[in-house]
Amino acid sequence: MILDLFGTLVAAPSIVERRAAADQLAAILRVSPAVAESELADSWQARHNGQLASTAEVAAHLVTRCNASAVCVNELEMLLARLAHLRLQADSTLLQALEQLRRGGARLAVLSDASSDIAEAWSLSDLAPHFDAVVFSCRAGAVKPDRQLFQAVLREVGVAPCQALYCGDGGGDELAGAERAGMRAVRVERRGGPSSLVFGETAWSGRAIPDLEALPSLLDDWGKR
Structure with missing residues (x-):
């Protein structure tokens, strides 16, 4: 994931x-x-x-x-x-959802358009221990929706595109980019609200959930089908 x-x-x-x-x-x-x-x-x-x-x-x-x-x-x-x-401060409810996903067997990775200050601060954040891999654009040398970013994170987490689910708010044309790379994609409503800053957002008509905390339930529903 x-x-x-x-x-x-x-x-x-x-x-x-x-x-x-x-x-x-x-x-x-x-x-x-x-x-x-x-x-x-x-x-x-x-x-x-x-x-x-x-x-x-x-x-x-x-x-x-x-x-x-x-x-x-x-x-x-x-x-x-x-x-x-x-x-990089994360809500406690978000951290609980990540822990729930990991207990369910999910391998988790982050793919983010991020500057070096974020990359350097990452290891000391509360988020870092919950992830198996992380790819920051400033380290990979490209920004979303460049295909090499999606390929890099798939290599880091060790899964094929058809085995991966990408979840994001839609900035940087990331959802369509993930689909072009062979992944399934789900949109979350933007954390911080619709007035928050975003770059390169494109329209999305696919699956959407209200926030990342809803992701474990979505996966449970998929697993029951």
Whole structure:
């Protein structure tokens, strides 16, 4: 079972949260929040496809783009790490659902468009122990729906495409991408609500569930047929 991260396991960020993060970045960089937010948005691709391969590189990039002092890099890197840790906080009900899936014999993997700060924070999160494999776009060098991401996570978890179920909120055309890679796909309503930020969402007419906590029941229903 292959699960998306943001909007599926943890809440996708809201516009308010994105702006609050930009305010903190701006305070360190000594630029306006609008400039910090713009540079953060403009660096999305480079942060998520691995061009900026570490949190330190992301911090240095933002410092350069904002014409800030190089002495800001370490402080900015620490802020990015703290924000990443906060973004990986998971609901207790979600953790219980993951444990239930594992007790039922499911092998679990994460496939996420994620930047290096998230990848570096992952091992210390409450989510990490529940998964057999994880593939982050910043480590794989591509973003969804690139087929190589789906192939990479299938290799990591050790199953054929026809044996895998992909579950996500639909950002990055991930559901259709999973189906093109030979998997079944299920959509979950976006964790964090419909106003949360999402990139590359496409229409979906297939199976859908209200949240990941409903997944064990869905699998039980399938098993009874």
